[in-house]
Amino acid sequence: MGIMTTPAGRPRSRGEGTPTTLSKREVRQLYRQRRRELAGALEASGDREAAGRRIAEQVLALLPESPAGGALRVAAYESTPDEPPTGPLITALVDAGHEVIVPITLEDLSLEWRVATPGTVGDESTTTRAPLPADARTLGADALGSCDLIITPGLTVDPHGVRLGQGGGCYDRALVHRDPTTPAITLLHEGEQSIDPLPRAAHDQLVDGYLTTSGRLVRVDRVDRVEGADSADSAASADTATRSPRAKG
Numbered sequence: 001m002g003i004m005t006t007p008a009g010r011p012r013s014r015g016e017g018t019p020t021t022l023s024k025r026e027v028r029q030l031y032r033q034r035r036r037e038l039a040g041a042l043e044a045s046g047d048r049e050a051a052g053r054r055i056a057e058q059v060l061a062l063l064p065e066s067p068a069g070g071a072l073r074v075a076a077y078e079s080t081p082d083e084p085p086t087g088p089l090i091t092a093l094v095d096a097g098h099e100v101i102v103p104i105t106l107e108d109l110s111l112e113w114r115v116a117t118p119g120t121v122g123d124e125s126t127t128t129r130a131p132l133p134a135d136a137r138t139l140g141a142d143a144l145g146s147c148d149l150i151i152t153p154g155l156t157v158d159p160h161g162v163r164l165g166q167g168g169g170c171y172d173r174a175l176v177h178r179d180p181t182t183p184a185i186t187l188l189h190e191g192e193q194s195i196d197p198l199p200r201a202a203h204d205q206l207v208d209g210y211l212t213t214s215g216r217l218v219r220v221d222r223v224d225r226v227e228g229a230d231s232a233d234s235a236a237s238a239d240t241a242t243r244s245p246r247a248k249g
Contacts, residue, residue: 052088054215161206175205
């Protein structure tokens with residue numbers, strides 16, 4: 001199954017043009033381009049800092065109540081410049097007394113987890129695949145199993161909770177460890193959400209909703225629909241794993 005796009009080659013907006021069916025690999029390329037455009041527009045508008053605050057406010061409001069009234073554990077990530085900003089979110093969560101864990105992408109594309117430092121942003125030390133330092137204090141690949149809320153990166157999310165990542169499969173493997181009752185929310189720029197169903201392979205993990213840079217939280221109607229990934233997408237994943245310095249899948 002492909003995704004529907006406008007003849008101009010952008011992810012289709014409601015009511016636009018005659019749709020064309022594309023492969024998952026082509027869809028990912030379109031959403032990468034869409035991200036570059038939206039990230040550039042956000043930066044040019046001077047609204048990036050405010051977007052970070054809006055994200056932080058919504059996530060704080062989304063937190064479940066702790067049965068004992070204590071700290072919660074939240075999984076987030078350290079954003080790079082083209083992603084929705086997470087620095088204010090991490091700072092706000094830590095300031096509120098919660099523990100925040102963030103991923104380190106390893107050479108085999110699995111994710112290890114460590115406790116976050118307020119105000120940090122993504123750079124090569126946290127996003128490039130590399131061996132862990134011998135003295136690194138990590139929490140294990142299954143750390144998502146102990147989280148009360150999970151915030152993930154992604155290029156887009158469809159109405160049924162299918163999330164399109166960068167193609168490395170890192171988060172699909174990590175999300176296997178989460179408690180089924182723990183919400184997983186993907187951060188998107190406003191305008192990145194897909195109105196059309198995305199292709200989904202057997203290993204693709206569903207999320208429960210998305211939160212945009214405008215502060216809009218959308219819960220999705222999760223549908224456990226699996227379709228085989230096409231050969232082009234399988235090749236794209238292998239290619240991404242080989243070349244990409246940013247393998248957050």
